[in-house]
Amino acid sequence: MGASKNEMKHLDAQMSQWGSKLSNIVKIPSQFHKHLGTVIASEITVLAQESKERIITTSPVSIDNRLDELVAFQGWMDFSNQNIGNPYIIRAQVITEIYVCFVYLGESLFKAIRHECPPNTITKKCCRFLTDNPVRAFRNAIAHANWQYNSDFSGLQFWAKKGQDDTEPVCKFNLSQEDLTFWQALARCVAYASFLCLSSDKKLREE
Numbered sequence: 153m154g155a156s157k158n159e160m161k162h163l164d165a166q167m168s169q170w171g172s173k174l175s176n177i178v179k180i181p182s183q184f185h186k187h188l189g190t191v192i193a194s195e196i197t198v199l200a201q202e203s204k205e206r207i208i209t210t211s212p213v214s215i216d217n218r219l220d221e222l223v224a225f226q227g228w229m230d231f232s233n234q235n236i237g238n239p240y241i242i243r244a245q246v247i248t249e250i251y252v253c254f255v256y257l258g259e260s261l262f263k264a265i266r267h268e269c270p271p272n273t274i275t276k277k278c279c280r281f282l283t284d285n286p287v288r289a290f291r292n293a294i295a296h297a298n299w300q301y302n303s304d305f306s307g308l309q310f311w312a313k314k315g316q317d318d319t320e321p322v323c324k325f326n327l328s329q330e331d332l333t334f335w336q337a338l339a340r341c342v343a344y345a346s347f348l349c350l351s352s353d354k355k356l357r358e359e
Contacts, residue, residue, distance in 0.1 A: 159189075159344070159348060160189045160190040160193055160345065161189075161190075162189075163188070163189025163190075163341050163344055163345060164186060164187050164188060164189045164190055166189075166337060166340075166341065167185070167188040167189060167337060167338070167341050168185055168186045168188075170185075170334050170337065170338070171185040173331075173334050174188070174338075177281065177334075178277055178278060178281045178338070179277060180274055180277055180278075184274055188274070188278075188341060189341050189344070189345045190345075191274045191275075192274060192275045192278065192341065192342055192345040192346065193345040193346075193348065193349050195269065195273050195274060195275045196265075196275065196345065196346050196349040196350065197349050197353070199268060199269070203268040203269075204268075204350060204353060206264065206267075206268060207261070207264045207265060207268055207346075207350060208350055208354065210260060210261070210263075210264040211259075211260055213260065215347060215350050215351050215354060216351055216354075218260055218261070218347055219347040219348065219351050221252075221256070222252075222257075222340075222343055222344060222347060225248065225252045226340075228245070228248060229245065229248075229249070232244070232245040233245075249336055250290075250294050250299075250332075250336075251294060253335070253336040253339040253340065254282075254287065254290060254291040254294060254335070254336075254339065255291055255294055255295055257282075257339055257342075257343045258282065258283060258291050261342075261343055261346060261347070262279045262282045262283050262339075262342065262343075263279075263283055265279045265342070265346060266279035266280055266283055275342065275346075278338060278341075278342050279342065281338070282335075282338065282339055282342065285314060286325055286327075287335055289310070289312035289313070289314065289323075289325060290310055290312070290325070290327065290335075292312045292313070293310035293311055293312040293325075294310075296312075298310055298311040298312060298322065299311075302326075306328065306329060307326065307327050307328040307329045307331075307332065308326075308327045308332065309324060309325070309326055309327070310324075310325050310327065311323065311324050311325070312325065
């Protein structure tokens, strides 16, 4: 496996607390809940080389630069969590979080992995969830600046179209803080496991 066992154990531990949402929303069987990062890394590792190449070359930005960006994002999240009482830092944290997890990663990784992973794999289930509604609608709302905080800061409201029709009116969605936290945790898990494996695989082939 391209990623280290310690890195995967950390991801596994982070996602294990979300068992009920993984089952009920993402439709992942319970036997995978405590090992989600490890399972995703394993499934990415065994992809055909042609599939890995197509994922890596989705955009001109290198996979290592993508990984560096994700590591920098995690550093910012860790720093901002130490200053959680500052409302300006909290707002900056939320804006960074929703862009990286749902726009940046969706366009650079999740759509490509969804296309390349075999049916019924855990990774495909995760990427399908992260690129379908309501996450897809949220991503579009972010890109078009159609979102705001709830008046009590208990979550977010956003407006987006449910389908692809340009004439369709936008609909209002409500997103709780708990669901937002779960969505971004899943996005980070899939991204870290995938980027680490793809980057390691690329280095091995270049040696």
